Amino acid sequence: MVNSLLASTSTIYGGTYLDYLFDSLKNLYQEVEEIVFIPYARPSGITYTEYTSLAEIAFQKIGKHIRGIHTFENPVQAIRNAEGIFTGGGNSFVLVSELYNQNLIPALQEVINSGTPYLGTSAGSNIAGPSIRTSNDMPIVYPPSFATLGIVPFNINPHYLDPIPNSKHKGETRETRIKEFHQFNDIPVIGLREGSWIRIQNQQIVLKGEGLTARGFEKDKTPYEIEVETALDYLK
Amino acid sequence: MVNSLLASTSTIYGGTYLDYLFDSLKNLYQEVEEIVFIPYARPSGITYTEYTSLAEIAFQKIGKHIRGIHTFENPVQAIRNAEGIFTGGGNSFVLVSELYNQNLIPALQEVINSGTPYLGTSAGSNIAGPSIRTSNDMPIVYPPSFATLGIVPFNINPHYLDPIPNSKHKGETRETRIKEFHQFNDIPVIGLREGSWIRIQNQQIVLKGEGLTARGFEKDKTPYEIEVETALDYLK
Numbered sequence: 001m002v003n004s005l006l007a008s009t010s011t012i013y014g015g016t017y018l019d020y021l022f023d024s025l026k027n028l029y030q031e032v033e034e035i036v037f038i039p040y041a042r043p044s045g046i047t048y049t050e051y052t053s054l055a056e057i058a059f060q061k062i063g064k065h066i067r068g069i070h071t072f073e074n075p076v077q078a079i080r081n082a083e084g085i086f087t088g089g090g091n092s093f094v095l096v097s098e099l100y101n102q103n104l105i106p107a108l109q110e111v112i113n114s115g116t117p118y119l120g121t122s123a124g125s126n127i128a129g130p131s132i133r134t135s136n137d138m139p140i141v142y143p144p145s146f147a148t149l150g151i152v153p154f155n156i157n158p159h160y161l162d163p164i165p166n167s168k169h170k171g172e173t174r175e176t177r178i179k180e181f182h183q184f185n186d187i188p189v190i191g192l193r194e195g196s197w198i199r200i201q202n203q204q205i206v207l208k209g210e211g212l213t214a215r216g217f218e219k220d221k222t223p224y225e226i227e228v229e230t231a232l233d234y235l236k
Numbered sequence: 237m238v239n240s241l242l243a244s245t246s247t248i249y250g251g252t253y254l255d256y257l258f259d260s261l262k263n264l265y266q267e268v269e270e271i272v273f274i275p276y277a278r279p280s281g282i283t284y285t286e287y288t289s290l291a292e293i294a295f296q297k298i299g300k301h302i303r304g305i306h307t308f309e310n311p312v313q314a315i316r317n318a319e320g321i322f323t324g325g326g327n328s329f330v331l332v333s334e335l336y337n338q339n340l341i342p343a344l345q346e347v348i349n350s351g352t353p354y355l356g357t358s359a360g361s362n363i364a365g366p367s368i369r370t371s372n373d374m375p376i377v378y379p380p381s382f383a384t385l386g387i388v389p390f391n392i393n394p395h396y397l398d399p400i401p402n403s404k405h406k407g408e409t410r411e412t413r414i415k416e417f418h419q420f421n422d423i424p425v426i427g428l429r430e431g432s433w434i435r436i437q438n439q440q441i442v443l444k445g446e447g448l449t450a451r452g453f454e455k456d457k458t459p460y461e462i463e464v465e466t467a468l469d470y471l472k
Contacts, residue, residue: 012406043416044408091416137413138370140419159406172373180278180326180374183281183376
């Protein structure tokens with residue numbers, strides 16, 4: 001019964017916040033008037049209020065209201081009553097710490113699995129997998145756990161980057177990092193390029209995005225490209 | 237009494253493992269015959285044995301022996317008895333997990349503060365700061381803590397990368413990530429570019445590296461460049 005959209009990024013190059021997703025968001029939130037926004041990931045350290053305003057400006061363009069979860073007296077109850085939910089990007093460690101701090105993980109799992117429309121971008125997509133162990137973020141705070149919602153049976157690596165040809169930099173490539181992940185973890189990983197998203201609807205998990213492939217990583221397999229419109233339910 | 241060399245990377249573009257540091261390593265390890273190597277960070281998931289061989293091949297060139305800590309029955313005792321220590325790069329989360337697992341943090345702090353020569357590269361340098369909260373690595377395992385050795389009073393960001401001009405990628409730059417760190421943490425951060433290192437000797441902490449500056453980050457200050465040979469003791 002999950003009805004969700006998990007995007008690699010909120011904004012693509014040359015675009016404005018969420019604009020490339022508007023058509024899909026109208027569909028996701030078709031029966032929703034007010035969306036509860038989770039601003040905990042605080043990109044560049046902006047405040048919850050500033051971040052909520054950004055989301056509000058974008059959603060006004062498709063006739064939806066936004067209310068920040070921090071403005072509710074009881075955040076767990078806010079999630080239980082929400083018509084729709086959106087978790088914005090930023091720092092996954094900060095986001096997950098505050099979700100645990102507010103005891104929101106079980107409530108989110110419950111309502112999203114019961115069909116409350118859920119949008120995640122970047123860190124907000126990352127938490128839809130079983131853990132943030134494939135986050136790209138800097139571990140600036142220590143969360144009580146890396147375990148997250150498990151709405152999809154694989155981990156997501158947002159903002160997936162291909163190795164830069166002829167790079168002189170000796171830091172690990174994204175592919176190397178995900179291979180290291182599979183030395184210690186069994187679950188598959190989807191490297192989701194900017195402009196790609198995953199749509200979960202009618203009990204199917206489908207890769208979306210204009211003309212983009214995603215990169216699939218399974219333990220002990222060679223990484224491979226996944227075409228748009230591929231059903232990802234085979235990944236377990 | 238600390239006698240240590242903390243390098244951004246083990247290998248610079250076009251070079252072989254550690255070769256750009258050989259002169260400095262002869263000085264660091266001048267009274268050392270056998271160096272205890274900590275291979276726990278396992279870059280690309282290689283085994284402890286494979287990783288130790290890499291270090292052995294490099295150190296043979298300057299007449300030093302390497303022995304992997306995993307070959308000792310009692311790793312804590314191995315550190316206490318070590319003439320010199322080297323922690324190689326790889327994944328900081330994996331490294332720190334195993335350091336805690338083997339109860340090595342207090343032993344390392346004790347002997348390094350008492351003058352046992354210590355070399356760190358990349359993740360091995362990262363752990364010389366108070367925490368791995370400025371690591372670039374993927375959090376593929378969940379360590380019991382992010383707290384590390386605190387041999388220097390600031391955090392290190394190894395493989396420091398400047399923003400790529402005209403990039404179309406929307407992931408955070410390194411500078412943005414470190415600014416986010418300072419929303420939640422007070423200690424300074426040194427962005428150490430590949431080819432740079434920090435030398436701690438005679439109670440001074442000095443930036444080294446051929447013609448390279450490092451990037452300094454202090455809470456509520458504009459980031460700034462630091463010249464080679466600058467004493468970093470002012471960072472507290």
